Amino acid sequence: MSFQKGINAWCFPADISIQEMLRQAKTHGYQGVELNLGEGEAPFHLEMTEAELQAVAAQARELGLELPSVSTALLWKYPLTDNDESVREKGIRIVEKMLEAASVFGSKTVLVVPGLVTPEVSYDIAYExxxxxxxxxxxxxxxxxxxxxxxxxxxxxxxxxxxxxxxxDEVDSPWVGAYFDVGNVLQFGFPEQWIRILGKRLLAVHVKDFKTATGNITGFVPLLAGDIPWERVVEALNEVGYQGYVIPEISPFSRLPEQLIAQTSQALDAIFQ
Structure with a gap:
């Protein structure tokens, strides 16, 4: 692969340990794992100390794996655009914790959902x-x-x-760019166009496939099972000079979940080689 091959923790069953997740990733030929920050009983959570974060980083290093980026679902619960200032502040603290953990892990990027437009939060207010x-x-x-x-x-x-x-561009910081999800745009756009327009702003890439005939959340499918024009995606990524990780974010199989990890690795090789 001309790109680096990673995998997101959501591809694994919810009850898996970080150690076992890393082991499976290494076994199936991945170079890095993207961990997801959670709350409460999550294996990677908001209250972790620096020593605990260092221990996770050490587990990855022992297997020769990187932790290239950090993501979270918590910004859906605590949006940066909420009408409640205390909720917005909680979102800020979550991103700050992600940045802290990423610094310990040696990660280059954290994934941020920038906000939500809702019946209560209008588009222009969300943008501001x-x-x-x-x-x-x-x-x-x-x-x-x-x-x-x-x-x-x-x-x-x-x-x-x-x-x-x-x-x-308006945020105007070399430390803020785009984390592009190829599968998320297919219902209303063309991923290769997004890639070319975002260009050098592109920091990281998520991949999953999508069946446009389904057209809703159940349309997300494993790689090569949907309608993503992979040849055009790869051509666009090469055109803009992207050289980072390509990270699948796919729901685990309900049975024999390690098969998804194996099959996704093979699909990435087929798509990006």
């Missing part, structure tokens, strides 16, 4: 709040030497590559 939060967080990102990648997700926000590029 997201920009304000990202400008503030860019200072912490610079201190920690870890980049913030804002992701395109199904949040009714940043619905075009021009708009995402504009937001990144």
């Amino acid at each position: 709040r997201a920009r304000e939060a990202l400008k503030r967080l860019a200072k912490t990102a610079e201190e920690k030497r870890v980049s913030i990648g804002i992701e395109n997700v199904w949040n009714k926000f940043l619905l075009s590559p021009l708009e995402m590029a504009r937001l990144i």
Whole structure:
């Protein structure tokens, strides 16, 4: 592969340990694992001490694996654009914890959902709040030497590559760019166009496939089982000079879950070689 091959922790069963996740990733030929910050009983959680984070980093190093990036689902629960200032502040603290952990892990990027447009939070207000939060967080990102990648997700926000590029440019920090999810745009756009427009703003890439005939959340499928034009995606990534990780983010199989890890590794090789 001309790109680096990673895998997101959500591809594994929820009850798996970090140690076993790393072992399976190594066994099936991945170079890095993207861990997801959670709450409470999650194996990687908000209350972890630096020593505990160092221990996770050491487990990866022992297997010759990198922890290239950190993601989270918590910004859906605590959006940076919420009407409640205390919720927005909780979101800020979550990103700060991600940056702290990423710094310990040696990660280059943290994935940030920039906000949600809802019946209560209008698009223009969400945009202003997201920009304000990202400008503030860019200072912490610079201190920690870890980049913030804002992701395109199904949040009714940043619905075009021009708009995402504009937001990144207005934040105006070398530490804030795009975390592009190839599968998330297929229902309303063309991933290769997003890649070319985002260009050098592109920090990291998530991959999954999508069946447009299904057209809803159940349309996300394993790699090569959907309608993503992979040849055009690879051509666009090469054209803009992207050289980072390509990281699948796919729901685990309900039976024999390690088969997803094996099959996804083979699919990545087939797509990106």
